[in-house]
Amino acid sequence: MxxxxxxxxxxxxxxxxxxxxxxxxxxxxxxxxxxxREHHGHHSAEEVTAALTAAxxxxxxxxxxxxxxxxxxxxxVLVADTGPGRSLYEASDAWHHHFVCRVCxxxxxxxxxxxxxxxxxxxxxxxxxxxxxxxxxxxxAACAAAAG
Amino acid sequence: MxxxxxxxxxxxxxxxxxxxxxxxxxxxxxxxxxxxREHHGHHSAEEVTAALTAAxxxxxxxxxxxxxxxxxxxxxVLVADTGPGRSLYEASDAWHHHFVCRVCxxxxxxxxxxxxxxxxxxxxxxxxxxxxxxxxxxxxAACAAAAG
DNA sequence: GTGAGTGCAAACGATTTGCACGGTG
DNA sequence: CACCGTGCAAATCGTTTGCACTCAC
Numbered sequence: 001m002x003x004x005x006x007x008x009x010x011x012x013x014x015x016x017x018x019x020x021x022x023x024x025x026x027x028x029x030x031x032x033x034x035x036x037r038e039h040h041g042h043h044s045a046e047e048v049t050a051a052l053t054a055a056x057x058x059x060x061x062x063x064x065x066x067x068x069x070x071x072x073x074x075x076x077v078l079v080a081d082t083g084p085g086r087s088l089y090e091a092s093d094a095w096h097h098h099f100v101c102r103v104c105x106x107x108x109x110x111x112x113x114x115x116x117x118x119x120x121x122x123x124x125x126x127x128x129x130x131x132x133x134x135x136x137x138x139x140x141a142a143c144a145a146a147a148g
Numbered sequence: 149m150x151x152x153x154x155x156x157x158x159x160x161x162x163x164x165x166x167x168x169x170x171x172x173x174x175x176x177x178x179x180x181x182x183x184x185r186e187h188h189g190h191h192s193a194e195e196v197t198a199a200l201t202a203a204x205x206x207x208x209x210x211x212x213x214x215x216x217x218x219x220x221x222x223x224x225v226l227v228a229d230t231g232p233g234r235s236l237y238e239a240s241d242a243w244h245h246h247f248v249c250r251v252c253x254x255x256x257x258x259x260x261x262x263x264x265x266x267x268x269x270x271x272x273x274x275x276x277x278x279x280x281x282x283x284x285x286x287x288x289a290a291c292a293a294a295a296g
Numbered sequence: 297g298t299g300a301g302t303g304c305a306a307a308c309g310a311t312t313t314g315c316a317c318g319g320t321g
Numbered sequence: 322c323a324c325c326g327t328g329c330a331a332a333t334c335g336t337t338t339g340c341a342c343t344c345a346c
Contacts, residue, residue, distance in 0.1 A: 026327075044310090081232060081283075133285070141273060175344090210338085214302075
């Protein structure tokens with residue numbers, strides 16, 4: 001769409017989604033959420049900032065962090081801590097795990113096949129678990145092949 | 149080479165363990181590993197530094213990070229990223245998961261009942277997985293009870 | 297003796313904070 | 322109109338780095 005190019009990214013139903021989640025439909029939130037919806041994958045706060053700024057929608061890093069924090073809190077965006085100072089954000093419907101390659105740093109989605117309940121029931125009594133984040137680490141297929 | 153030289157902390161067989169792992173048995177390493185062995189639970193680098201310094205064994209933060217990194221690499225210490233800039237270290241034999249309370253920040257060990265293999269086989273082909281880190285988040289039993 | 301490992305301080309990068317303004321509801 | 326959320330820059334925090342020296346082997 002030409003509208004998207006002129007600085008107005010795909011934002012159609014996003015405003016209602018935000019309001020439905022209890023958040024005001026502000027421009028930064030629409031931009032960030034729209035960006036994550038359009039660009040599937042994992043993005044750092046820095047990446048989001050740079051991409052939107054490059055798209056003619058300058059946002060400050062501080063604001064992006066604030067916006068992302070709000071979206072995560074509202075459940076519209078998922079965050080994965082793939083290491084110290086490496087928070088990656090993504091807009092996804094289904095929760096999944098992440099594999100991080102030690103060599104190239106690539107982050108790969110891993111569908112969740114086994115629920116975490118068995119472990120939880122064994123170890124936690126009376127706790128309310130909102131979320132389970134699973135990070136696998138190792139060498140990805142490409143790096144393993146390259147290393148022999 | 150007298151093993152009793154490292155002072156009041158329990159250091160008995162630690163030197164041999166370090167050497168067995170391919171690391172030199174230096175004083176900082178003995179102190180850090182000894183501390184983690186004596187104080188079961190999860191400790192930040194800052195905590196380790198403060199505790200050893202308070203015990204009359206001053207170590208620099210930089211050195212502690214270096215030592216911890218070495219111990220983790222040697223497999224003598226486990227590290228859990230419980231959030232951005234929240235690396236917690238512990239000396240433990242068996243790998244386990246972690247539950248982090250959103251309210252009080254408490255970190256609870258969760259025994260590992262189900263292996264992660266099912267998810268991996270579904271999502272990753274050709275990759276070599278060294279490690280799986282699982283972080284549960286929610287409200288711990290105490291905080292859930294306190295909140296009603 | 298030799299090199300790994302440490303002490304040390306300073307750099308670094310990710311994330312957070314405080315306050316005043318602007319836009320949303 | 323009231324208030325939430327943003328712009329902005331600077332502060333904060335955990336972690337890493339570079340170099341000279343020391344100690345374990």
